[in-house]
Amino acid sequence: MSGPTLVIELAEPLSPAVLREFRALMVRLSSHFDEKRPWFFDVNVPAERLGVEDRRGEDRSESFPLPLLGNASADEELSALVGFDPRREDWRRPFLVYLMGPGVGDESTFKAEHADEPEVEAVLGFRPTHAVNVSACCNREIDHVATALLTAAVMDVVGGVANVELLDGQASVVAGLPGVRGITDDDWMALGSAEFLRAWVRHPAFRLVK
Numbered sequence: 001m002s003g004p005t006l007v008i009e010l011a012e013p014l015s016p017a018v019l020r021e022f023r024a025l026m027v028r029l030s031s032h033f034d035e036k037r038p039w040f041f042d043v044n045v046p047a048e049r050l051g052v053e054d055r056r057g058e059d060r061s062e063s064f065p066l067p068l069l070g071n072a073s074a075d076e077e078l079s080a081l082v083g084f085d086p087r088r089e090d091w092r093r094p095f096l097v098y099l100m101g102p103g104v105g106d107e108s109t110f111k112a113e114h115a116d117e118p119e120v121e122a123v124l125g126f127r128p129t130h131a132v133n134v135s136a137c138c139n140r141e142i143d144h145v146a147t148a149l150l151t152a153a154v155m156d157v158v159g160g161v162a163n164v165e166l167l168d169g170q171a172s173v174v175a176g177l178p179g180v181r182g183i184t185d186d187d188w189m190a191l192g193s194a195e196f197l198r199a200w201v202r203h204p205a206f207r208l209v210k
Contacts, residue, residue, distance in 0.1 A: 003136030003143045004208035006151040007113075008160040009191075011126040014099070021157050022099075029153065031092050039099035044092040047142060050149040093146045094137035097154065101130030123182035123191050124161055132158060144208045148201045152194035162197055164190045165209035173205045 014022065019039065027033050032044035100106035114128055121127050134151045136143040151162060161181060166174060171187035174180060179196030183189065190196070200206055 003139040004147050005135040007163040008132040009128040010130040010160045025157050041097045044094050047146050096135045119184045148197045152197040155194040
């Protein structure tokens with residue numbers, strides 16, 4: 001992937017009902033939707049559908065019922081925080097969003113990525129059986145924002161805990177945010193909830209690892 005990736009660690013396989021809701025969410029959020037295999041979605045997700053307000057014109061003011069930023073949804077606020085101007089961006093962000101693990105696909109990759117992680121499992125309180133990867137296909141500032149918010153939206157449906165790689169010096173900032181379960185891997189990884197991801201996006205130091 002050319003952009004950041006976030007991982008949602010899952011304590012158990014997703015039920016058929018949750019899987020249907022997961023697919024329905026991706027269809028609803030996407031302007032382009034392609035299911036390459038069951039639960040492997042190649043999508044374009046307009047940033048405004050993730051709760052980032054688009055003020056480029058009255059004819060583009062359609063709103064979507066996903067208040068993913070809580071009370072901080074203005075595009076000017078995000079511009080100040082992460083340094084992009086939403087009015088000059090193509091907001092149709094490309095992503096690969098896919099479930100991985102035994103019985104669903106990418107099992108060998110899942111095993112390799114989750115081998116020998118006692119510290120992570122101790123913080124999680126469980127050993128992951130499956131995971132959802134949210135991978136951006138671009139690496140502009142807006143892609144980092146969209147990746148975090150899209151991951152939070154998926155977590156609202158599937159549950160789980162976000163596994164977030166950190167840049168040097170971010171651990172001390174992240175540790176004080178709501179929804180953080182813990183910092184592991186010598187301060188290079190944070191584990192937390194959807195609330196944590198939304199709070200992290202609003203912080204001036206926000207940036208994901210590419």
